């Protein structure tokens with residue numbers, strides 16, 4: 039046995055806490071042999087592991103689930119590395135089953151009805167990462183509850199009316215055209231995930247602040263949004279130089295920039311200019327409100343709401359645009375029908391407008407099927423702040439992480455017909471599965487936090503799909519194993535979807 043040596047065990051010369059801790063560890067270590075220290079560590083870890091297993095057993099009661107979960111990390115690695123086999127295994131246990139992730143007791147919900155119930159349960163809150171909480175702060179809409187939440191949602195309605203969506207449409211269309219043209223200048227060989235990520239950020243920024251905001255400012259917003267986005271899923275340590283601290287700094291810079299954009303917008307809206315961007319519409323609404331209501335409609339409210347929009351939409355929108363390239367590249371028959379419909383409605387290649395988009399029933403069916411077949415957020419974690427009862431009288435102890443699975447609801451037996459087939463015809467006027475299977479369609483959630491940007495999102499997917507279909511041909515170049523689906527944290531083909539685009543003549 040070798041004694042752990044220590045040079046000095048005196049803490050009196052120490053000025054910092056770190057130094058004192060170091061000295062104390064040395065002091066303790068100097069009294070034991072290496073073997074004794076190791077045995078001690080093993081005993082402590084084993085006791086913690088036993089305690090964890092006991093707590094899990096007590097919480098799970100009669101619920102089905104895995105016969106063993108590894109201590110400390112639980113099923114974390116299975117969930118991250120092989121998410122779909124983790125899903126399949128969990129689904130085998132039935133509509134509600136238990137598991138554990140990072141020693142947190144987790145309920146996995148797969149049947150559509152209970153999934154919907156969790157979304158609607160007022161005592162089950164959206165569970166966002168610690169990083170997201172630090173960056174967005176409690177002023178962000180996903181963290182607000184009750185009456186304050188209802189009031190804020192009401193105030194946001196003018197940002198998503200038909201009038202508002204019509205004013206965003208030319209911004210979305212122009213930016214999509216500019217980006218695809220730039221892809222073609224680079225040769226047309228794209229990795230859809232990389233390209234759509236930048237495209238999507240440019241569209242969101244354009245829609246939020248409008249094209250009257252100088253390009254350099256829009257680019258600075260996009261840069262800071264990317265840094266902020268990196269912080270949402272990082273290790274939540276807020277120290278100088280960490281990803282989280284950089285994300286918080288980026289958020290602070292965004293608050294400054296948005297404050298200026300709002301000021302400029304106010305000058306333009308007061309002079310009677312027509313609103314164009316989401317900020318313009320908010321300012322217009324603000325100016326039209328009674329003085330007494332304006333306190334609640336501060337710049338801060340809209341800025342933190344915009345940050346939440348970016349958080350809620352960036353990865354989900356990127357995922358959907360990538361699946362447009364992938365699924366229509368695979369299903370040429372569907373692509374041909376989109377082209378036929380678009381050419382019939384817009385033979386002169388006119389710009390899109392909401393009225394024409396409303397008439398393009400088949401194209402909208404395709405958008406809805408892309409969202410059903412590849413829902414970007416496959417599950418939306420919740421945490422219950424009180425004991426609740428779900429499903430067939432299952433009592434969920436307070437503090438449980440509940441994973442309602444949108445993926446499982448979309449593919450459940452007894453729901454959509456031949457659910458594993460990509461088939462936009464399921465939404466046609468005869469089959470109407472959007473009505474007959476409405477309870478299974480959960481891509482945008484349900485209940486009080488139901489996605490507020492859903493129409494904006496569907497329009498964006500439709501504009502991208504239409505532009506691509508009418509002006510380009512493309513072939514997919516998948517890599518070996520690249521078609522496997524991965525989490526990131528929304529779903530993507532593993533290789534990001536490589537494709538070669540060629541310009542085509544506008545025709546059916």
Ligand code: HEM
Pocket residue numbers: 157164179180181191346347348350351354355358413414415418480481482483484485486487488489490491492494495
């Ligand atoms: C394909 C794209 C999108 C998908 C799949 C999606 C999906 C979702 C889901 C599943 C939720 C949780 C709903 C619930 O808890 O019931 C949600 C919430 C939310 N989404 Fe989306 N979303 C998308 C695009 C967008 C866009 C473009 C915006 C912004 C303009 C947006 C803004 C929000 C906001 C603010 C919330 C939280 C609402 C609240 O807390 O009240 N989303 N979204």
